Amino acid sequence: MQRIKISPVTRISGFMEIDAMIDKNTIIDAKTEGLLFRGFEKMLEGRSPFDAVYFTQRICGICSTAHSIASTLALENAMGIIPSQQGRYLRDIIHGCEFLQNHIRHFYQYTAPDFIRLPEGNTLFETDHNDFRLPKQKNDLIVQHYFDSLKYSRNAHEMLAILGGKAPHNHGVFIGGITTQATPEKIKQLCFLLNNIRDFICKKMIPDAYTIAGYYKEYFKIGRGYGNLLSYGCFNGYEKLGTLFVNPSAYSDGKIMKLDPTEITENIYSSWYVANSDTYTPYQTIAEPSMKKDDAYSWVKAPRYRELPYEVGPLARMWLSGDYRNGISTMDRTLARVLEAKKIADIMFTLLSNLIPGVSVQKEYKAPQNAQGAGLIDTTRGALGHWIKIEDSVISLYQIITPSAWNLSTRSEDNLPGPGEKALIGTIIKDYDNPVEIGRTIRSFDPCISCATHVYSNGNLIKTMQVVP
Amino acid sequence: MNQVNSNCPNFNTRLETTSVLVNKVIDGVKQKRIKKRNLIWLELTGCSGNIISLLDGANPDFKSLATQMVNFIYDNSLMVSEGEAAMEKLFSVIDDDYILAVEGAVSTKDNGLYNVIGRCRGQPVTAYEAIKKFGEKAAHVIAVGTCASDGGISAARPNPAQCVGIQNLLDRKVIKLPGCPCHPDWFMGTLAYIMLFGEPELDNRQRPVMFYSTLIHDICPRRKYFDKGIFASKLGEKTCMFKLGCRGPVTRVDCPVRKWNEGVNWPIGDDSPCIGCAMFGFPDKMEPFISYNTT
Numbered sequence: 001m002q003r004i005k006i007s008p009v010t011r012i013s014g015f016m017e018i019d020a021m022i023d024k025n026t027i028i029d030a031k032t033e034g035l036l037f038r039g040f041e042k043m044l045e046g047r048s049p050f051d052a053v054y055f056t057q058r059i060c061g062i063c064s065t066a067h068s069i070a071s072t073l074a075l076e077n078a079m080g081i082i083p084s085q086q087g088r089y090l091r092d093i094i095h096g097c098e099f100l101q102n103h104i105r106h107f108y109q110y111t112a113p114d115f116i117r118l119p120e121g122n123t124l125f126e127t128d129h130n131d132f133r134l135p136k137q138k139n140d141l142i143v144q145h146y147f148d149s150l151k152y153s154r155n156a157h158e159m160l161a162i163l164g165g166k167a168p169h170n171h172g173v174f175i176g177g178i179t180t181q182a183t184p185e186k187i188k189q190l191c192f193l194l195n196n197i198r199d200f201i202c203k204k205m206i207p208d209a210y211t212i213a214g215y216y217k218e219y220f221k222i223g224r225g226y227g228n229l230l231s232y233g234c235f236n237g238y239e240k241l242g243t244l245f246v247n248p249s250a251y252s253d254g255k256i257m258k259l260d261p262t263e264i265t266e267n268i269y270s271s272w273y274v275a276n277s278d279t280y281t282p283y284q285t286i287a288e289p290s291m292k293k294d295d296a297y298s299w300v301k302a303p304r305y306r307e308l309p310y311e312v313g314p315l316a317r318m319w320l321s322g323d324y325r326n327g328i329s330t331m332d333r334t335l336a337r338v339l340e341a342k343k344i345a346d347i348m349f350t351l352l353s354n355l356i357p358g359v360s361v362q363k364e365y366k367a368p369q370n371a372q373g374a375g376l377i378d379t380t381r382g383a384l385g386h387w388i389k390i391e392d393s394v395i396s397l398y399q400i401i402t403p404s405a406w407n408l409s410t411r412s413e414d415n416l417p418g419p420g421e422k423a424l425i426g427t428i429i430k431d432y433d434n435p436v437e438i439g440r441t442i443r444s445f446d447p448c449i450s451c452a453t454h455v456y457s458n459g460n461l462i463k464t465m466q467v468v469p
Numbered sequence: 470m471n472q473v474n475s476n477c478p479n480f481n482t483r484l485e486t487t488s489v490l491v492n493k494v495i496d497g498v499k500q501k502r503i504k505k506r507n508l509i510w511l512e513l514t515g516c517s518g519n520i521i522s523l524l525d526g527a528n529p530d531f532k533s534l535a536t537q538m539v540n541f542i543y544d545n546s547l548m549v550s551e552g553e554a555a556m557e558k559l560f561s562v563i564d565d566d567y568i569l570a571v572e573g574a575v576s577t578k579d580n581g582l583y584n585v586i587g588r589c590r591g592q593p594v595t596a597y598e599a600i601k602k603f604g605e606k607a608a609h610v611i612a613v614g615t616c617a618s619d620g621g622i623s624a625a626r627p628n629p630a631q632c633v634g635i636q637n638l639l640d641r642k643v644i645k646l647p648g649c650p651c652h653p654d655w656f657m658g659t660l661a662y663i664m665l666f667g668e669p670e671l672d673n674r675q676r677p678v679m680f681y682s683t684l685i686h687d688i689c690p691r692r693k694y695f696d697k698g699i700f701a702s703k704l705g706e707k708t709c710m711f712k713l714g715c716r717g718p719v720t721r722v723d724c725p726v727r728k729w730n731e732g733v734n735w736p737i738g739d740d741s742p743c744i745g746c747a748m749f750g751f752p753d754k755m756e757p758f759i760s761y762n763t764t
Contacts, residue, residue: 042627048759061516064516126550158730166734167730
């Protein structure tokens with residue numbers, strides 16, 4: 001029996017430790033640990049409801065727009081506001097910019113270094129494993145694209161700033177749509193940048209992903225997880241355009257079903273929190289941090305749908321929309337992400353061509369005395385939910401369930417591993433000293449939590465890799 | 470968008486400051502007049518938005534920084550090594566010359582266990598330990614963004630993780646680059662200045678004067694509306710947003726000139742007020758960000 005701990009798992013947003021137990025080269029148990037706590041939900045209590053849009057973005061620097069959108073939706077829901085279609089188009093274009101920025105960065109800066117050798121002589125690019133299989137010429141082409149890609153993800157943020165003031169942490173997304181208006185000049189500039197980004201995705205990123213997939217074929221059989229997939233929907237339900245991407249839905253046991261948001265719960269059995277009950281619905285309670293819990297191992301909680309763990313993210317969306325049905329695995333997650341980038345770029349062209357310049361979507365809003373609302377939306381990494389309660393015109397409860405909480409959730413009383421943990425279990429580790437398989441699979445979920453991942457097993461510590469006992 | 474804020478040639482010079490400084494460093498390194506310095510970038514209790522913002526830098530870009538300016542030793546978001554091997558790279562420069570850039574505040578609750586940044590020789594390393602260890606020995610310490618500078622949103626009330634800015638834990642000079650996030654030019658320009666000339670001139674809040682000397686309100690393109698008393702009553706209007714809660718009148722930084730994301734826009738260009746993200750006391754002292762009480 002071997003125990004491996006990896007901390008930090010780099011090339012993710014935040015901190016994670018993986019603790020895995022290995023028997024006869026196979027991972028028999030794994031825990032994903034998130035080791036950062038900030039407590040945004042507590043911080044939001046007593047603040048102005050409008051401020052949540054700007055405040056919650058600061059949860060994350062790589063997907064800050066996601067939070068501005070979910071909090072805006074929660075406010076609109078609480079205030080009974082239905083934004084105009086122009087307002088939705090503008091906001092969804094901003095949302096699309098974040099998808100592009102994120103997917104390009106995730107594929108090149110976070111994923112590719114697991115499979116290609118970056119230039120020598122730079123500490124940042126040094127690695128310890130040796131499982132690089134691409135012929136030099138193909139490897140070097142992707143290295144070139146690694147650096148080229150910086151421009152295109154930067155351009156996606158530039159697009160975001162045209163409508164949203166700045167990125168990260170935009171100012172544009174707000175109740176009713178966005179704060180500013182489209183102009184012919186802005187639309188032209190957005191189309192120009194989008195065209196270049198789409199070109200890069202089609203001509204470089206997608207072929208590069210397939211090149212990598214061709215040399216690492218076993219990753220189509222690694223990292224399946226449960227095969228339960230879930231989406232809150234996005235780019236959907238427009239009055240005139242209908243659904244351009246995916247409606248709220250879930251997939252389990254080979255069947256796709258409509259999503260029922262009342263079946264979403266959160267559990268803290270294995271997390272460093274206490275509450276009246278270990279399982280609760282989003283409006284019920286905000287758990288209090290407490291590191292004095294024997295069985296807890298993470299700051300990440302355990303969201304469940306109909307009491308089961310579900311995977312969220314690009315593969316879930318592309319599967320549910322019918323755009324990608326090759327399989328559910330580490331490599332399928334990566335391919336679904338790059339293919340989704342193209343899909344999003346195409347959707348953005350549709351939205352841009354439906355914009356009417358000079359339409360203001362802002363009004364003078366008044367915070368309600370008492371209200372509650374939910375904002376459920378699929379963002380880059382998957383299903384993101386914000387739930388707000390307003391009392392005396394200030395926030396009295398704010399609940400956030402992030403996509404990475406779904407994917408890297410801990411165990412509840414039933415001891416079912418989270419989707420990320422489940423995806424690791426059963427993986428064969430070829431070289432104990434360099435368990436490269438673990439990072440590859442965990443990164444395919446594009447984790448966005450400050451967490452730490454231990455690769456670990458129940459008992460007999462014989463040898464630890466990368467970490468001392 | 471892209472409107473010229475002023476005809477004053479000083480503005481153009483300012484915009485060029487960062488690229489001029491960085492290119493001087495790159496030339497100097499090429500000609501071996503300037504030594505490539507080691508750079509450590511620690512992400513602590515925050516959102517990693519500052520390293521993402523750094524990747525948005527264009528003139529020059531991240532590639533120039535990482536390959537031509539410095540030996541980029543450690544960053545959690547970008548480095549290829551992971552686990553103990555990554556931490557060994559971090560610890561390998563502790564007795565060497567290095568510049569330390571830090572984003573995120575430091576969580577002090579439960580001996581720092583609210584933020585573990587990795588493991589070294591089997592033992593968890595907290596952000597608290599890391600800042601003490603690497604902050605004391607660094608040649609220069611740069612607090613990148615509002616959280617590292619003053620606690621920022623990570624220390625927002627009731628501050629559940631008991632976060633503080635890094636200066637609170639270090640008995641030494643810290644250069645502060647507040648902003649949520651930090652603009653890539655502010656960091657690149659400061660780093661280049663250090664490599665060329667040493668520490669830049671700082672104001673009484675330890676911010677480089679070259680980026681933080683101007684009050685947003687003084688150079689705001691909507692200042693004329695303020696002076697005439699024409700105020701917006703909702704977002705999206707083109708007039709002065711003072712009564713919507715704009716924090717331009719108290720925030721010192723060069724956003725109106727520099728703007729964001731290759732200079733395409735900034736919050737006021739998007740018809741929304743400045744929320745004072747680069748200001749000491751953000752967020753608690755800058756709230757409410759949006760107010761419709763315009764009387």
